[in-house]
Amino acid sequence: MSLSQKCQYALRAILELAKRQGPGPTTTAEIAEAQGIPPRFLELILGQLRHGGFVESRRGVRGGYLVQRSPQALTVGEVIRFIDGAVAPVRCLAGRKGTDCPLFGSCAFMGMWTRARDAVADVYDTTTFQDLIDEELAVAEGYVASYCI
Amino acid sequence: MSLSQKCQYALRAILELAKRQGPGPTTTAEIAEAQGIPPRFLELILGQLRHGGFVESRRGVRGGYLVQRSPQALTVGEVIRFIDGAVAPVRCLAGRKGTDCPLFGSCAFMGMWTRARDAVADVYDTTTFQDLIDEELAVAEGYVASYCI
């Protein structure tokens, strides 16, 4: 029940770009530095995100990456599904290869798996990157406040 | 975001035993047959469930396994945590080794991960094995009904 490391890096990378909207592109190295991601691995991930239309790239000197979609309109769920595939607690619900469950149709667990999947999917699909930016500010303020007290 | 095969086998095995309450013990072979589980692997899993106090064993001829806890009082969540460990969408929430997130405390995602975990945990913790038995009957009837129409 866990997302791949790659997926978490992807989310953090997009968040970083969303935070840096406005000025020019941000380089792989800057994102890697800011988010603690292995630079070479990040390169791979950004390439994939580019193919998915999540980010835009500029090549050459002064190049880098930009968010392609508005943080208000991009949900975490979309990114997760793109990188890791379907959100599902068990393989037979993911619809991948090997739907080899011998209980097809008469599975007592199916209802529960579906409910679990829908519950998580709802959380991911209702969280936008703008929400995360707001959250980060709130968390930071919260920490300052706790120091004051 | 998926449970191990082992965990699913464990759940199915316990369900099978719960359905067979009353008469004597059920052998590994019978459970394996009924639930489509590799027999030798099932042996391993039942041993583990026994150590966890979920099932009881009888050795020798006419031996086998019995549920040790009432299906009304045993939740799916308990079994999942025992076999697979903490239910969590990301490693840093599972509290295992390698809480190596470089964002400790200032992580914008933490709130969302927590919400996702709680949502799934709630589903698992509110589903008992009795619920699954009832569900299985309902599903079976549902299929009959759909054939009638």
Add this chain to the structure above:
DNA sequence: ATTATCCCGATTGAGTCAATAGGGATTTGG
């Protein structure tokens, strides 16, 4: 005593995943 069954430790084999490597293409700036 024999047989059915659980019991335990070790091990294999396959597969996934995180991460790295090498070298190519493109753009800016001088």
Add this chain to the structure above:
DNA sequence: CCAAATCCCTATTGACTCAATCGGGATAAT
């Protein structure tokens, strides 16, 4: 036009996890 910075693509490694199997030991009913 050259050089540096940067993205771009494919392949590969190494580590680790996980599903499954094996061999043989202990126990209990008949």
